[in-house]
Amino acid sequence: MSLNQISVFVENMPGRLQLLTDALAKNRINMRALSLAETSEFGIVRIIVDDLEAAVSVLKEESFIYTVTKVLGVAIPDEPGGLNRVLNVLSGRSLNVEYMYAFLGGKDAAHAYMIFHVQAPDEAVSALSEEGITCIDDGNLANL
Amino acid sequence: MERYYQPEIECAPVEQIKALQDERLVKQVKHVWDNVPYYRKKMEEKGVTPDDIKGTKDMYKLPFLTKDDLRIAYPYGLMGKPLKECVRIQSTSGTTGKRVVAFYTQHDIDLWEDCCARAIVAAGGTDEDVCQVSYGYGLFTGGPGLNGGSHKVGCLTVPTSSGNTERQIMFIQDLKSTILCCTPSYAAYLGETMKEMGLTPDQIPLKAGIFGAEAWSEEMRQDIQNTLGIKAYDIYGLTELSGPGVSFECSEQSGMHINEDHFIAEIIDPNTGEVLPEGTKGELVFTSLTKEAFPLLRYRTRDICVLTRKKCSCGRTFIKMAKPMGRSDDMLIIRGVNVFPSQIEAVLIAAGYPANYQIVVDRVKNSDTLDVQVEMTPEMFADNVGEVKKRQAALEAGLRSMLGISAKVVLVAPKTIARSEGKAVRVIDKRKI
Ligand SMILES: [Zn+2]
Numbered sequence: 138m139s140l141n142q143i144s145v146f147v148e149n150m151p152g153r154l155q156l157l158t159d160a161l162a163k164n165r166i167n168m169r170a171l172s173l174a175e176t177s178e179f180g181i182v183r184i185i186v187d188d189l190e191a192a193v194s195v196l197k198e199e200s201f202i203y204t205v206t207k208v209l210g211v212a213i214p215d216e217p218g219g220l221n222r223v224l225n226v227l228s229g230r231s232l233n234v235e236y237m238y239a240f241l242g243g244k245d246a247a248h249a250y251m252i253f254h255v256q257a258p259d260e261a262v263s264a265l266s267e268e269g270i271t272c273i274d275d276g277n278l279a280n281l
Numbered sequence: 282m283e284r285y286y287q288p289e290i291e292c293a294p295v296e297q298i299k300a301l302q303d304e305r306l307v308k309q310v311k312h313v314w315d316n317v318p319y320y321r322k323k324m325e326e327k328g329v330t331p332d333d334i335k336g337t338k339d340m341y342k343l344p345f346l347t348k349d350d351l352r353i354a355y356p357y358g359l360m361g362k363p364l365k366e367c368v369r370i371q372s373t374s375g376t377t378g379k380r381v382v383a384f385y386t387q388h389d390i391d392l393w394e395d396c397c398a399r400a401i402v403a404a405g406g407t408d409e410d411v412c413q414v415s416y417g418y419g420l421f422t423g424g425p426g427l428n429g430g431s432h433k434v435g436c437l438t439v440p441t442s443s444g445n446t447e448r449q450i451m452f453i454q455d456l457k458s459t460i461l462c463c464t465p466s467y468a469a470y471l472g473e474t475m476k477e478m479g480l481t482p483d484q485i486p487l488k489a490g491i492f493g494a495e496a497w498s499e500e501m502r503q504d505i506q507n508t509l510g511i512k513a514y515d516i517y518g519l520t521e522l523s524g525p526g527v528s529f530e531c532s533e534q535s536g537m538h539i540n541e542d543h544f545i546a547e548i549i550d551p552n553t554g555e556v557l558p559e560g561t562k563g564e565l566v567f568t569s570l571t572k573e574a575f576p577l578l579r580y581r582t583r584d585i586c587v588l589t590r591k592k593c594s595c596g597r598t599f600i601k602m603a604k605p606m607g608r609s610d611d612m613l614i615i616r617g618v619n620v621f622p623s624q625i626e627a628v629l630i631a632a633g634y635p636a637n638y639q640i641v642v643d644r645v646k647n648s649d650t651l652d653v654q655v656e657m658t659p660e661m662f663a664d665n666v667g668e669v670k671k672r673q674a675a676l677e678a679g680l681r682s683m684l685g686i687s688a689k690v691v692l693v694a695p696k697t698i699a700r701s702e703g704k705a706v707r708v709i710d711k712r713k714i
Contacts, residue, residue, distance in 0.1 A: 144664035146657050148694050174666050179657075179692050181666060200695045202657045206664045235665075254664075 139258065140210040140274050141189050145182045146202040149175055157182060157201065164195045169278060170252050172238035185210070185240065185252060187278050209253040209261050210240065210273035219249070223270060230264050232257060240281070250281065283532060283595045286402040286434065287395065290542050291597045295590070298541050298598060303336030305570040306545065310334045310343070312361060313576050319358045320346070320578065337545060341556050345566065346580045348381075351521065356382045361576040372420040373520040383520050384574040390429065392571050396518075396526030396540045397430025403531045403538075403595070404489040404514040406460055408435030413452060415463035415471075416494065417443040422524025423494050427462040430526065436460065443467065446474055457486040465497035465505065465513070469636050472508030482510025491516050493525050496605065496623050500630035502534075515604060521580055522569050528602055533594050536601035543571045546602060547579070548588055562587050565602065585612070613642055613708065615649045618686045622707045625653055625688070628679045633660060639698050644712040651688040653680065656695045 147153045154173070161168060161184075170185040186192040189205070196203045213219040227234060232255045240250035250273065255261045262272045273281060285291045290298070311331045313320050323344040324330065333342055351359065360367075362384070369385040385393070406412060412431040416423025424442055431438040439452055443463065449471060452458060461468060468490055475485060487509050493516035505513045517537050518525035527544055528537035539546050548563040549556055557563045565586040568578050584605035593601065607621030614620070622640055630636055634655050641652040661672055673690050680688040699706065 142664075144662075146662050146669075146692075146694065148692075148697075153694070176666060176670065179669070181664060181669070183664070202659055202662045202695060204659070204662055204664050 139207050139262075140185065140252070140272070140278075142206050142208040142252065142254075143184050143186065143189070143192060143196070144204050144206055145184070145196065147180050147182055149178050149180050154180070154182065156199075160195055160199045160201070161186070161192065164191065166192045166195060168241070169281070170238060170240045170250075172236070172252075174236070183236075183238070183252075185278070189275060206254070207258045209255055209258050209265075210278075211251050211253060211265060212248040212271040212273060213251055215247055215249050220251070222268070223251070223253075223265065226264050226268050226270065227253070227255060227261060230260065232261050232264070284402050284405075284407070285597070286399040291399060291538075291599065293598060295598050299337065301542055302545055302570065305542075306337055306340070306568065307331070307334060309568070309570050309576055310578065312573070313578055316361045317359055317576065319350070319354045320344075323350075340545065340547065340568065340579070343568075343579050345554060346577050348581075348583070351381050355380075359577065360384055360574060361572070362386055362574045367574050370420075371422045371425065371520050371524060373422070381520055383523075385523075385572075386574045389523065389572050389574050392543060393426060393523040393526060394429030394433050396523065396529075396543060397426045398433035399430075399540065400491055400514070400516050400526050400529030401427070401430050401434045401436065401460065403529055403597075404460065404491050404512070405532075406431075406434050406436055406489070410434075410436040410460050411439060411456055411458045412436035412460040412462065413439040413441055413449070413456075413458035415441050415443055415449055415461060415467060416525075421494075422518065422520050423462070423464070426518070426524040426526055427491065431460075431462075446471065450475060450478070453485065453487060459486055459488045461487050461490040461509075461511070463490075463492060464494050465492040465501055466495060466636065468492050468505050468509065468513070469501060472505055473635070476508050482508065485510055487511045489514060491529075493517055496607065496621075496626075497636075498623050498627045498630065499604075500627050501636045504630060504636060517602070517605075519567070519580075519582060521575070521577055522567055523572065527567065528599075531593060531595035531597055536589065536603050538593070538595075538597050538599035538601055539588075541599045544569055546588055546600065548586065549581075551581075551583075551585075559588055559590060562606070565605065613640070613710065615642060615651050616686050618684065620651070620684055620686070624683050625680065628676070628683050629653075629655060632676050632679055634658060634676070637698050638707070640708045642708070642710045642712060649712065651684075651686065652691050653688050654691045654693050654698060656698055657692050658695070661692075 167187045172183045174181045235254045237253045314331045327344050329342045367384045372380050372382045414427045418424030490511050490513045502513045514530040516525045516529045518527040528539040530537050545568040547566040551564040565582045565584045586605045587603045590600040639654040643650045676690045
């Protein structure tokens, strides 16, 4: 069970991010989550797409610099304390969250989905499922 | 086994070469005195006549020519033959606006092509080879020079000229080109493109490359040799003197043999004009001994260089010049420190970055800034801003220790720095001084 994220290098200049979204849109690749980590000169755009292989081949074709990283996609009960429960499980196992961001929209109103980057994603998945928290993977992205 | 195009002169005893130079210099000075009023006037101003020049030992008496003289004398002022006897011009852009136009008689072209043929044979070329000339053809000397040399050696010559990378690669593969002639940055680009296409060095038929017309480093040579699976040879020349082939590398790949039967090389102190002893770093000055139509005496190249005459394992006896350490034109003075683009290139390649870079110099609040734009590579990228910044900082530290001043590394997306199909624009100096 794993969820793959693509991190793309973009220069911090007007229009550069759009080059990326353009390339994906042209090839009908749907972005399900996106976050941007930036410095004054460059940024790392992190995306979750519904078709990883297709996205990677588009990026390669268009000469983007990218890397694929395993992340955690967590279904968080849409109720007070939902996120806190997840973080509790992770910190209980000393799994440090390096960054997190929200998943875009969903057909499922009962849950909010978040993407987490932790050092040991597999361990985190089993820890969360022991506590009855569901994680998502590349395979079931399309249904969300 | 080492092969030569003209062994009788390339491997002649040094005394014989020197005697030939003495004889040709006396003749050439007389030719210039009689036919080039511009230079005659310069000699008269210095109080020198052809009678004062008995051989190379008297060279120091002759006045220098500079790019400025070429500009002033443009276009016909330095010609040694009437236009009627000239059959060709070649031209290069000058640094000060006016172009340099050099004239050739048929005899001049013949000797120039001989020089290029020597370079091709020194790189292992024979009449069995397919020689792809990817230097520009036209006013630029690269294409016509190597083209002529390749004919003389008897290679099957493929005159692709520069540009159209896809077609270049198609010919390399379909015609099984074994020798590639182009600028080193274009060779690097071709190599990179072929690597991206999934071609390994043993799938590329090339065995040698003759690369010149711009500065390149030893690291860049290794890079090109590895991606293309070839031996990469340096070649040097100036349009003012003929074009490529003034000097060329042999199998030792440790400096370029100067074609001393056609050129005399000197090293001078660029500030005083004083001739420096062999092995000393200084500005390279050339005298052309055999050119009829454009016979330059003591032409200052602005290239900073060292000459050494040592026994070479290839058997050639011509003196060798090191790869120029920079042009005094290219040399940047940043915060009072001399910086050559080649030093920056060496640091980048050693750190695993591509040799494609651009240097931007500016002046902010009376202080010089040095930015080095580097293209991001998959190897250098990470899903972590901190990690990328760490690598960037490591590169900046490398540059600081090489240059003695700090430089800022700017990471840019791949293929955003213009690739050169002619000469690379490596330096953008925005300072208004
Ligand atoms: Zn040699």
